[in-house]
Amino acid sequence: MKFISWNVNGLRAIVKKNFGETFQDLDADFFGVQETKLQEGQIDLDLPGYYQYWNYAERKGYSGTALFTKHKPLNVIYGIDAPDFDHEGRAITLEYPDFYVLTCYTPNSGSGLKRLDFRMGWEKAFLAFIQKLDAQKPIIFCGDLNVAHTEIDLRNPKTNHKNAGFTDDEREKMTHLLAAGFTDTFRYFNPDATDRYSWWSYRFHARDNNAGWRIDYFITSNRLQPQLQKADILDQIMGSDHCPVELDVDGLTV
Structure with missing residues (x-):
């Protein structure tokens, strides 16, 4: 079963580029999208054979997630059951007989780390949410988690230390999450791959120079490890400042 995640950085913009063709070519069972940047009714996306689920931010043109799937879920959960954080459209969870799948757009700490405290609160609430799900059945979650976990997850770790996405606080939260029973599938x-990134700044020809960050993930419950088949970064696919990431998992019931 094939899972794709992509921060499209504006769905209406990328639809005018290559999104439809790329979506068809990837032919995923589950396709998570982050940073849709739209409100209900602002796009009519024709995806034959897919159920569509959307979570919109209250603020117009900001954040937002979507999850497209060939498989009708038992249940859909919008947000992370945390009122302080569920107004920005950052998560959707689908329930199936023996697993959950979730798309997530983690808050960026922002310039000057002005949203770091908000981000830390989100991290606590998000971990509590996924642990509650994981206690019932395994979880597969994907998305732009806005953190490069280790130094090999970005081109320039020394100059970016203490910048948003590579602060000690953010990296420690990722370490804590993985230690709670979850696997960074890539x-x-x-384990030692370098120069594999999923986001590049639009500035300074960063993508041409592969001066990027790996901040888009597929993370699963540890007990799914025997079923994991492949995890990849599809860095040849253009259209956004992020590229899609992929996970293939065997033996799931839908």
């Missing part, structure tokens, strides 16, 4: 298959 690192599971590629």
Whole structure:
């Protein structure tokens, strides 16, 4: 079963580029999207054979997630059951007989780390949410988690230390999450891989120079490790400042 995640940085903009063709070519069972930047009724996306689920931010043109799937879920959960954080459209969870799948757009700490406290609160609430799900059945979650976990997850760790996405606080939260029983699937298959990134600034020809960050993830409950088949970063696919990431998992019931 194939899972794709992509921060499209504005769905209406990317639809005018290559999104429809890329979506068809990838032919995923589940396709999570982050940073849709739209409100209900602002787009009519024709995706034959897919159920569509949307979570919109209250603020117009900001944040937002979507999850498209070939498989009708038993249940849909919008947000992370935390009123302080559920007004920005940052998460959607689908329930199936023996697993959950979730798309997530973690808050960026922002310039000057002005939203770091908000981000830390989100991290606490999000971990509590996924642990509650994980206690019932395994979880697969994806998205732009806005953190490069280790120094090999970005091109320039020294100059970016203490910048948003590479602060000690953010990295420690990721370490804590993984230690709670979850697997960073790309690192599971590629523990020492370098120069593999999923986001590049639009400035300074960063993508041309591969001066990027790996901040888009598929993370699963540890007990799914025997079923993991492949995790990849699809860095040849253009259209956004992020590229899609992929996970293939065997033996799931839908």
